[in-house]
Amino acid sequence: xxxxxxxxxxxxxxxxxxxxxxxxxxxxxxxxxxxxxxxxxxxxxxxxxxxxxxxxxxxxxxxxxxxxxxxxxxxxxxxxxxxxxxxxxxxxxxxxxxxxxxxxxxxxxxxxxxxxxxxxxxxxxxxxxxxxxxxxxxxxxxxxxxxxxxxxxxxxxxxxxxxxxxxxxxxxxxxxxxxxxxxxxxxxxx
Amino acid sequence: xxxxxxxxxxxxxxxxxxxxxxxxxxxxxxxxxxxxxxxxxxxxxxxxxxxxxxxxxxxxxxxxxxxxxxxxxxxxxxxxxxxxxxxxxxxxxxxxxxxxxxxxxxxxxxxxxxxxxxxxxxxxxxxxxxxxxxxxxxxxxxxxxxxxxxxxxxxxxxxxxxxxxxxxxxxxxxxxxxxxxxxxxxxxxx
DNA sequence: CGAAATATGTAGATCGGTCTATTAGGAGAC
DNA sequence: GTCTCCTAATAGACCGATCTACATATTTCG
Numbered sequence: 001x002x003x004x005x006x007x008x009x010x011x012x013x014x015x016x017x018x019x020x021x022x023x024x025x026x027x028x029x030x031x032x033x034x035x036x037x038x039x040x041x042x043x044x045x046x047x048x049x050x051x052x053x054x055x056x057x058x059x060x061x062x063x064x065x066x067x068x069x070x071x072x073x074x075x076x077x078x079x080x081x082x083x084x085x086x087x088x089x090x091x092x093x094x095x096x097x098x099x100x101x102x103x104x105x106x107x108x109x110x111x112x113x114x115x116x117x118x119x120x121x122x123x124x125x126x127x128x129x130x131x132x133x134x135x136x137x138x139x140x141x142x143x144x145x146x147x148x149x150x151x152x153x154x155x156x157x158x159x160x161x162x163x164x165x166x167x168x169x170x171x172x173x174x175x176x177x178x179x180x181x182x183x184x185x186x187x188x189x190x
Numbered sequence: 191x192x193x194x195x196x197x198x199x200x201x202x203x204x205x206x207x208x209x210x211x212x213x214x215x216x217x218x219x220x221x222x223x224x225x226x227x228x229x230x231x232x233x234x235x236x237x238x239x240x241x242x243x244x245x246x247x248x249x250x251x252x253x254x255x256x257x258x259x260x261x262x263x264x265x266x267x268x269x270x271x272x273x274x275x276x277x278x279x280x281x282x283x284x285x286x287x288x289x290x291x292x293x294x295x296x297x298x299x300x301x302x303x304x305x306x307x308x309x310x311x312x313x314x315x316x317x318x319x320x321x322x323x324x325x326x327x328x329x330x331x332x333x334x335x336x337x338x339x340x341x342x343x344x345x346x347x348x349x350x351x352x353x354x355x356x357x358x359x360x361x362x363x364x365x366x367x368x369x370x371x372x373x374x375x376x377x378x379x380x
Numbered sequence: 381c382g383a384a385a386t387a388t389g390t391a392g393a394t395c396g397g398t399c400t401a402t403t404a405g406g407a408g409a410c
Numbered sequence: 411g412t413c414t415c416c417t418a419a420t421a422g423a424c425c426g427a428t429c430t431a432c433a434t435a436t437t438t439c440g
């Protein structure tokens with residue numbers, strides 16, 4: 001029965017990922033997750049004895065790893081770093097528009113909600129952002145930049161991307177992302 | 191009793207501003223607001239017949255106007271736009287650290303939580319961001335930039351600032367803000 | 381007095397979490 | 411093969427707490 005159990009677990013994580021990205025940690029009730037994941041309450045606490053926090057942490061981790069993989073696979077598939085950043089922003093903008101602004105950064109909402117009050121989730125968010133920054137910095141080092149330069153620039157590029165996602169969702173328009181795209185190129189060429 | 195009533199109203203808005211900035215729309219219960227604002231439940235629905243949404247909207251608007259005023263007053267007090275941006279980021283970083291990362295952008299958390307599901311609050315967030323962007327763009331036009339250039343750059347600077355605030359809160363460190371500060375100067379000089 | 385404001389009480393829903401049963405399916409004995 | 415057993419997994423009732431909102435006084439002051 002290991003297989004069926006794993007499927008239920010995965011369905012719950014998937015449901016939590018979508019809902020939490022759209023409405024945040026406090027904005028999603030377990031009943032919603034259970035309904036979307038088509039699972040009874042007992043299954044949730046069987047697979048996630050740590051309750052809502054554990055489920056949310058695993059959902060954030062999964063979404064974080066997906067973005068990490070996206071960055072690293074694009075980095076391999078693309079001729080230069082400028083194209084990498086542009087591809088990331090294009091992909092995120094398309095994803096956001098396709099979801100009618102229910103999707104943006106899968107981490108940011110929770111990160112802001114729990115920054116000062118939930119240590120375990122805050123740590124998950126911090127680590128996830130750290131991983132993304134590292135993925136960008138790796139590429140910048142491959143371009144010939146020093147470690148310090150790469151870390152600085154990767155952090156600013158990540159901030160520009162995250163901020164553009166916030167503005168785009170808030171205004172329900174991809175314009176901020178397109179503008180950030182041009183500014184990112186300026187930062188890369190500086 | 192107009193005076194006393196207005197004071198109660200103001201206390202509730204102040205309490206909502208602080209709590210909502212720290213934990214977001216869904217993360218704050220009216221009981222918390224009432225306790226922090228030292229008011230009974232009846233007063234809340236007397237002053238805010240629209241309930242939680244109205245209270246939140248007014249809290250966001252007040253916080254938004256405060257930042258707007260900060261930008262515009264700094265713009266008058268400072269010799270160049272570079273110093274303006276640096277002053278804004280320094281002020282925001284100090285404020286965040288001083289609150290142990292319970293403060294960041296007073297709008298962002300709610301903006302992300304309600305982007306796709308609460309039209310009235312989404313509109314408040316969008317308008318607030320629009321106002322900030324306009325305040326920055328006004329200064330850039332005064333520097334001699336065209337209207338379009340100013341709008342583009344103001345949007346990217348705002349994204350950079352917002353993103354830095356997200357990363358700084360998520361990682362509980364002012365480093366992302368300091369790095370964004372240097373990148374903002376690059377964008378201004380480009 | 382009359383309106384504004386305050387002060388509670390309470391309704392009805394939903395919250396996260398725990399509990400006890402029941403079902404399902406694979407491992408091992410023979 | 412197939413029967414038995416044991417645990418993983420499902421199922422849903424139930425708990426106290428909390429949520430937003432409303433209703434009904436009571437108080438305060440022009």
